[in-house]
Amino acid sequence: MIELRPLRQFVAVAEELHFGRAATRLHMTQPPLTQAIQGLEREFGALLFERTRRSVALTAAGLALLPQAQRLLADAELLAPLVRAAAEGRRGRLRLGFVSTVGYGEMPRWLRGFRAAQPDIELQLREATWDVQLQAFASGDMDAGFAIHAPGGVPPGFEVLRVSSEPMVLALSSDHPLAAQDDIPLQAALALPLVMYPREIAPSLFDAMLSFYSAHRVTPQIEQEAIQMQTIVNLVSAGMGAAWVPEAVMGLQRPGVSYKRLRGDVPLCETSLLWARNAAPTVQHFAAHVRAQLSK
Known part of the structure; x- marks a missing residue:
């Protein structure tokens, strides 16, 4: 089962196409972010990014994952207000x-x-x-x-x-x-x-x-x-x-x-x-x- 935190880290890198800017956005340093992405790639059994010294690009696997990961994260953001609304009888x-x-x-x-x-x-x-x-x-x-x-x-x-x-x-x-x-x-x-x-x-x-x-x-x-x-x-x-x-x-x-x-x-x-x-x-x-x- 994929956890949301690595997906959130993946989406940040995919949208920034820069590990440094993605780390800043996530309020973390770059080395643990790099390790998290590598761990996600091992879990999927596929490279998600093509990396060079000058650029970062999504692979075919990364391109396939990005919209699904964005949707899952968006849905997850709705869970807390949905549960609160149900508990309060508004849903x-x-x-x-x-x-x-x-x-x-x-x-x-x-x-x-x-x-x-x-x-x-x-x-x-x-x-x-x-x-x-x-x-x-x-x-x-x-x-x-x-x-x-x-x-x-x-x-x-x-x-x-x-x-x-x-x-x-x-x-x-x-x-x-x-x-x-x-x-x-x-x-x-x-x-x-x-x-x-x-x-x-x-x-x-x-x-x-x-x-x-x-x-x-x-x-x-x-x-x-x-x-x-x-x-x-x-x-x-x-x-x-x-x-x-x-x-x-x-x-x-x-x-x-x-x-x-x-x-x-x-x-x-x-x-x-x-x-x-x-x-x-x-x-x-x-x-x-x-x-x-x-x-x-």
Whole structure:
């Protein structure tokens, strides 16, 4: 294996074509420089310089070595700042999970700003429900994730940054008689058949909705289940039932769907950024970026 110091000495002589000037450039005397070049020639098994009393010239072997040696030395100069940047979280990879509802809010702006501020961090995005994100966290395939949950419903073992809190709103087919009303009675809304997500993708929010119905002495009539909010809204437009969705989903304008805010103490949906407590510095940078955006 060739060490960098002899290569640096070779490049100095090759660029100066003068052992004396090269020694001065390297802050050393000429005899040890000459010995170093001779040692390098022995290691390669080839002469690198043609020497006379009046001149120094590169041989064919020296000419072949020079650009490669210059490239290696240039790359070596980049190693220290690269390692420091990685250690400080300014370079690396961030594998970020997110639920679809976050895409209707501020996440696109946060990502755009983060990429501009940290161009050397590679963002790998993965749309995934919370149950899938948990599996990815457990297997080491995810660094951070946006999840929806009921207030206080964050699972233990994570650092948490709450990014939004919003009421659930009712999505119903535009041709439903209630869609024409500005103020829908709560009991009428609770009587509607539902399109709902399975409990495993948002357990705390699912349980909060069931508790909401129970508090009003109503048993929810779940007609259809779907995982993605886009699918839930599409099923609502097809007349398969009504759905409770986070307020941010109102940004998903789908023909045949009306969104209604109801009066009263409707359940809240929170969105949080979660990451492991021993997360990489890149995650800390992203969390700090999002926190800064929230404070504006």
